Amino acid sequence: MDNNFENFPPIGGLLVSKMIFDENRKPLFMYRNKSTRQEDSGWKIFSGFESEAYTDDPRNIIICNPSTLLKVDPSVAPLLLKGVGSVYERENEHSDWYRVSDYPLDDDFMVKHKLTESWTIDINNLFERRVEETGSLLYTTGDKSVRLSIWREEGQSQAQLKAHFKQVGLTRDQSLAKTVQTFDFSDEYVARVGYQIKEADGDKSYDVIYTFNLIENEVLQAVFYFDEPSDIDWAIETWKNLKLKD
Template identity: 55%
Template sequence: MVVNKNIKPRFMYREKRTRPEDSGWRIFTGFESEEYNNNPDNIGIYNPSTILKIDPSIEDLLLKGIGSVYEKTENDDWYKVTDFDLEDDFMTTHRITEDWTIEINNLFERSVEQDGTLYYTTGDKSLRLIVWNSEKNKQELYADYNRDIEDRDQTKSKTLDRFEFSDKDISRIGYLIEENDDKKIYSVIYGFSIIDRQVLQIAIYFDEKTDFDWAKNTWKNIKLKK
């Protein structure tokens, strides 16, 4: 209906892609019935530029991450929907190594980079994890990393906050900074989960300040395998 009848979209959501060239965005006029949507002849795959010619107002929304849901008001303003259930939106536990697991939303796409770093992303929220082995015990490693945080170069990026989420099994310390890539400014938490002879390092990237609690909880959800 959007393309064939040139009707501006009023509802759109982004789910996990089904193929590499798929963005995951599903865009509707809001007038489609369930029966209409169940007919594959009524579904089309289009270049984003085709949809933007019909409604340029969705340009910024297309940069939002997997799991995003937006609807238009009667005044033609887009607002974020928080009570729409996506099929892939649930928590799952992944094994990182023989020792470590992470509980993370299934909407995140997972890959391994060339240097062995584990990478998760929805587009607007991302995390990188890598494990470092050492000959030192937990106390020695904690002292080393705590000193590195205290002495880090503040001229490149100022430490905005520091964290201590240690428990009896894992020492967790880290810090918050802001970075930019010439297109936008985003927040990053660098966290270190420390046990005897091993450190799991995580970098958590997020665009919106409202995702700060998500970032901290994601770090805490890295645990030792039981």
């Protein structure tokens, strides 16, 4: 079926090797770095036949809309919606794309952010950070996100709060979304409890882990959203990287 892709979501411009257009090649390698401008998607896309000297010459890279590239190769359409930090490769134009986990990106390193006088978080620099209208703090790459909220429960002890939030995952309304599993990563200083569910937004389903991190009567809620089930390891690791300030 003919599709001109003009209604593709407005993700921003792509940096694409001229070799794909000049030599009628299909993309074989692509990665999405952190964007510095709203009109830039962060995607860089190559045929896989470029030399280092070729890619170092800015004259060999063009900026185009997603629809322009998708008319050349529709197979990249679902990949273009993947988040910052995504890297994909395939052996030839007839092969399936696969996710690459060991390709070094310029912005791929851990940073420590101070959240309050009590809390810090260690998180990958690929995540964009913004404060939402509700006052929550959001870190996101597009397909992985963390939403943070902090409040106090006056008159409640840490032990009482832990017991309450531990029950939330077990007693919540299962007709809305079933609790997949519950967690307890508490230590002698911080009570950490949470639960995992699966949510859906239109045709897209994703996993969510609701966590409650408690010191005295202070509650730090961290909610982790991720599209790929394999990213549960990222969610758990980042959850454990919520730490008390030294």
